[in-house]
Amino acid sequence: MSSSWDDVYQGTPPWDIGRPQPEFVRLEEAGEIDGSVLDAGCGTGENAIFLSSHAHEVLGIDGSPRAIEKARAKARKAGSRATFQVANALDLAKLGRVFDTVIDSGLFHVFSDQERPRFVESLGHVLRPGGRYLMMCFSELEPGEWGPRRVSQAEIRSVFKDAWEVEEIRPARFAAKEAQLGAGEARAWLAIIRRGR
Numbered sequence: 001m002s003s004s005w006d007d008v009y010q011g012t013p014p015w016d017i018g019r020p021q022p023e024f025v026r027l028e029e030a031g032e033i034d035g036s037v038l039d040a041g042c043g044t045g046e047n048a049i050f051l052s053s054h055a056h057e058v059l060g061i062d063g064s065p066r067a068i069e070k071a072r073a074k075a076r077k078a079g080s081r082a083t084f085q086v087a088n089a090l091d092l093a094k095l096g097r098v099f100d101t102v103i104d105s106g107l108f109h110v111f112s113d114q115e116r117p118r119f120v121e122s123l124g125h126v127l128r129p130g131g132r133y134l135m136m137c138f139s140e141l142e143p144g145e146w147g148p149r150r151v152s153q154a155e156i157r158s159v160f161k162d163a164w165e166v167e168e169i170r171p172a173r174f175a176a177k178e179a180q181l182g183a184g185e186a187r188a189w190l191a192i193i194r195r196g197r
Ligand code: SAH
Pocket: 001, 005, 006, 015, 016, 017, 021, 040, 041, 042, 043, 044, 047, 061, 062, 063, 064, 067, 087, 088, 089, 090, 104, 105, 106, 107, 110
């Protein structure tokens, strides 16, 4: 992955809001998150640390060493058992582990069209059969919103086929720092996708 991701973590990027994304908090409260969790593209670890505090065994991975350093420092400070590792989400087989759930808050939408199928293949190596991938990505662009890439429902469905079942794609909200975004949030999709058995 490009080192520009690591550069943005010299500062605090707009998505790094210092608390878990409300959509993932709601999913956890609704009992939608099962067992052990891989947080793919975890950034500075807020979602991973939150889920760990709710009795999930959690590994957060990110390609940015700086993000992982920050995540580990936060976990230490919070007394969290969440663990963090620098890894490429396009090559998750290297982790040599399988999880009940994979969460993705803002990773899928960074991939190019060419990378998407590679990511789905990578995901298949770390999600147990029958396990679910819970993903939030940008949807439509609103005036004054930041962020380059938007993803359509059809694009999500076209890449998760064959061994994958798209259970649901619903409108959601990506929280961001107020200053960078009109309403402090962006329109998003929350996709719930099951790996076939
Ligand atoms: N999930 C975090 C960060 C979202 S931003 C949050 O909600 O705050 C997208 C993240 O994906 C960045 O931290 C970036 O470093 C990471 N990333 C981008 N490409 C990656 C890749 N190929 N492998 C692992 N992480 C990647």
